[in-house]
Amino acid sequence: MQSAFRRPGFVCADHVLEVPLDHADPAGSTIEIYAREVVAPGREDDDLPWLLFLQGGPGHQATRPGADPGAWLARALQEYRVLLLDQRGTGRSTPANRQTLPQDPAEAAAYLRHFRADSIVRDAELLRQRLIGDRPWSVLGQSYGGFCAVTYLSLAPEGLREAFITGGLPSLTAGADEVYRAAYPRVLAANERYFERYPGDQDVVRRIVDHLGEHDVRLPDGERLTARRFQTLGLGLGSSVQFDNLHYLLEEAFIGRGQLSDTFLHKVHASVSYAPRPIYALLHEAIYCQGTASRWSAQRVLDEFPQFALDGDGPVRFVGEMIYPWFFEEDPALRPLRECADLLASYEEWPGLYDVGRLAANTVPAAAAVYHDDMYVDRDHSLQTADAIAGLRTWVTNEYAHNGLSADARVLDRLIAMVRGQV
Structure with missing residues (x-):
């Protein structure tokens, strides 16, 4: 692997992919998506399973190794090759802000209508195919990243080996x-x-x-x-x-x-x-x-x-x-x-983000941490959604706040164990 940089604990490489702005119009205008590959030193050439990390947000760049608090990353690197995706419009992906968006408000709004979870998932699928072909990978979704993970289970479950969600089970129907x-x-x-x-x-x-x-x-x-x-x-x-x-x-x-x-x-x-x-x-x-x-x-x-x-x-x-x-x-x-x-x-024509029927027939091993006192994501909404996703195992806890994943590596450790039937 050609590394962009090395530091104690991490070997990192850059990946940039051109993707359609509108995935329904693959021949139309394009944007760039950036993702950082992270692997433990000495394991650069190992055939490791991949773990895609989807950050909270919307509109937040992915974790920066060593700069952001991320207790989960060291745990993940014990067995995964991790991909930190700057979701479209954020970080080193083609930016979307007052300096780059079309000056015409209607054009800018039309552009931004392609920046929700459905487009993020389709970007991820193109990245997966570029990096590992037909092999599925794992996904870890924190907060809004969990919303995206549920959309992933709805739109492209064939791309997923397993799914971990922390503080991010959305209501499937609530406005x-x-x-x-x-x-x-x-x-x-x-x-x-x-x-x-x-x-x-x-x-x-x-x-x-x-x-x-x-x-x-x-x-x-x-x-x-x-x-x-x-x-x-x-x-x-x-x-x-x-x-x-x-x-x-x-x-x-x-x-x-x-x-x-x-x-x-x-x-x-x-x-x-x-x-x-x-x-x-x-x-x-x-x-x-x-x-x-x-x-x-x-x-x-x-x-x-x-x-x-x-x-x-x-x-x-x-x-x-x-x-x-x-x-x-x-x-x-x-x-x-x-x-x-x-x-x-x-705008009233926002498309659906979740496929209730497909989720009810889900076969992807999945586990979710639901934080009992979460200020950002409603516990009752999360538990209703958990009941609607076949095979999803749920861990309800008041030991952690919404940032439990970054605060304590044991959160990811438990979710991995749940997916594997060890707890």
Whole structure:
């Protein structure tokens, strides 16, 4: 194997493949897909089974070996040749952002309609055929990557040897409104856990919201930090790492006479800017749409939960994994894409992502970790889907948060054992 680089624990190689933008039109325009092959040192020439890793998202690049926390990778390399796919539009694949998308909003929206799980799976199949021909490979899907894995089981199960899913069993039928009606109470529960651990932060958060309402506070990019943008820092409350990092961020909020510190503002900017992940903002609601439009579901459903209101002097509660239309007014990386985002939110012809009949007849060995208190993926939706996939073994646990796969190698270890009938 020709290596792109070596470092302790990893030997890596690059793979780039030209694929159709629209797999229904293979003779049409194309984009590039990038994937990084990773193997344990000394095993470069071994005939190892392949494991495709599908990252969470949508719109997040794949794990970077040695740079991202990924306890699972060392476990996987004990017996697999791992392929880290930058899903279309992310990382080193042909980028999709304000700098590269068509300037015409309608053209940009039409382009992005090909960036959901169905297209990602078809990209993966072309990669598989290029790398190992007719041999099937294994897939590991984390979070949204698990959604993609279920789509894989629906569209191309012949390409799979086995499937592992962590925190990513989607509802097969729920639309965006149902997803967010279930999500907001879980976010409130995560807030309660947070403020129970850090009760003093309630006053700090209220003070910051009041300060932002009374002062024109600017982020490092010159944009104003509004109270509602600050409120989106709850996105990380479902991760065991980010849960505590929020507290350490708030510790550094004020400096001097009621002034927000530069340290705080720089870290907030890194959290609230969608410059590294515009697809996340553009398509997050669309991943739940099958024959329906989202019509800015998270914003509409928010009105049903007054606990998140910022006015008055009551307790402030952070919002979670929700995208709101005003993001495209306040974030410079998203502002040029506002009309495109509106078109995507109103689009009704999204094709189906799951084949219920095929899943009911599934023969691919599969196992899924369902995190009991997962803030991002509804437990009940996941268990309904587990019941609908023949042969899928499910492990329900409250030992881990949504990031259990990256936090502890035992998560993947258990799933492998489940698929093999060892536990």
